[in-house]
Amino acid sequence: MLLYLIIKLASIIDPTSNNKSGGSNSIVINSLDPCFCKTGLGGELTGGLRVALKLFAFLFARTAEEGSRLVVAAASAGGETHGKYMRAGAVQEYAPFITNAAGVEKSDYLWEQLSEKLEQLQPGIMANLKTV
Amino acid sequence: MPSFGNFIHTQLILKIPIPTTSFSSKTVIITGASSGLGKEAAKHIVRLRASKVILGCRSIAKGKKVKFEIESSLNCSSSIIDVWEVDIESPSSVKQFVDNANNLPRLDVLINNAGIQTTKFQTSYGTERTLAINVIGTFLLALQLIPKLKETEKKFSVTPHMTFVGSALYDIAKYPEKHEADIFAWFGDKSHVNALDQ
Numbered sequence: 320m321l322l323y324l325i326i327k328l329a330s331i332i333d334p335t336s337n338n339k340s341g342g343s344n345s346i347v348i349n350s351l352d353p354c355f356c357k358t359g360l361g362g363e364l365t366g367g368l369r370v371a372l373k374l375f376a377f378l379f380a381r382t383a384e385e386g387s388r389l390v391v392a393a394a395s396a397g398g399e400t401h402g403k404y405m406r407a408g409a410v411q412e413y414a415p416f417i418t419n420a421a422g423v424e425k426s427d428y429l430w431e432q433l434s435e436k437l438e439q440l441q442p443g444i445m446a447n448l449k450t451v
Numbered sequence: 452m453p454s455f456g457n458f459i460h461t462q463l464i465l466k467i468p469i470p471t472t473s474f475s476s477k478t479v480i481i482t483g484a485s486s487g488l489g490k491e492a493a494k495h496i497v498r499l500r501a502s503k504v505i506l507g508c509r510s511i512a513k514g515k516k517v518k519f520e521i522e523s524s525l526n527c528s529s530s531i532i533d534v535w536e537v538d539i540e541s542p543s544s545v546k547q548f549v550d551n552a553n554n555l556p557r558l559d560v561l562i563n564n565a566g567i568q569t570t571k572f573q574t575s576y577g578t579e580r581t582l583a584i585n586v587i588g589t590f591l592l593a594l595q596l597i598p599k600l601k602e603t604e605k606k607f608s609v610t611p612h613m614t615f616v617g618s619a620l621y622d623i624a625k626y627p628e629k630h631e632a633d634i635f636a637w638f639g640d641k642s643h644v645n646a647l648d649q
Contacts, residue, residue, distance in 0.1 A: 320586055320626075321617050328590075332597070346600050350615035355462055358487030364570060379462040387491030388467045391499070394479070394492075394560050394614040395472040404617065406453075407461050408468070425626065432634050436587055437594065440542045440576065447597050 329402030356386035474501035483565030485513035539588030578635035
């Protein structure tokens with residue numbers, strides 16, 4: 320759900336800078352997958368799930384420090400990452416179901432739902448986008 | 452979902468380079484910065500010479516511990532890292548945080564890292580709690596900081612960044628085929644929630 324909303328937000332903030340490499344002075348909005356890392360997430364799991372996660376982490380997990388390198392890379396990446404999702408240090412194309420017509424419809428619908436929710440929690444919040 | 456081969460490659464083989472891009476003169480906010488990815492990202496960004504790094508944390512005590520840990524390992528000035536309280540599950544806490552951020556001379560980077568994972572069903576903001584925090588709470592904070600990022604862009608002719616920490620598992624999360632008009636309320640019903648799908 321997060322990705323649909325990030326795509327929508329990026330398109331509202333700056334629909335043109337998408338795919339442009341660098342040069343653009345607009346805000347770059349992107350997201351990333353930090354890899355499967357050993358972090359506090361999942362810490363409240365119990366029983367079999369906990370054992371399974373620990374074993375899986377022992378076999379495959381990277382350290383939080385390694386994952387954080389990807390976070391820092393995204394936070395300093397160029398305009399070509401605007402509205403995009405990064406994995407393993409590079410932009411990765413979205414699965415088609417995110418970007419096809421049905422995906423766009425979901426983005427629009429979810430954005431509407433989110434806007435309504437946010438306005439209830441913090442009246443006037445959506446006006447922050449109008450200053451753009 | 453990544454293929455098994457891709458997963459093995461990304462987890463075990465790929466060399467992830469240590470970031471080298473300078474954050475010199477930049478002001479950076481990282482949420483969920485008291486542990487895990489947020490804490491380590493803060494360490495890198497301080498090393499990369501940011502002039503101000505704000506650790507947004509639910510617990511000031513934990514945040515301060517991270518601040519001192521980074522300061523002693525990098526031997527940097529105590530004026531760089533600030534610890535600010537923020538709980539993205541609380542609109543008033545977010546508002547207070549935003550007001551403080553608006554008083555900063557500039558804001559170059561916002562890293563939306565705070566989030567939870569749980570298998571317990573709980574509700575918040577009228578929906579399932581993972582969605583409430585990872586989606587609604589995240590946007591509640593992010594959207595209110597857009598004007599400050601825009602202002603920084605214009606004032607300093609720079610390219611500010613807003614980065615969201617997500618997951619490669621986005622495509623196994625099943626989007627419901629059918630739900631009520633209000634999808635958040637729909638997910639607030641326990642029978643509609645599978646912890647792996649959030």
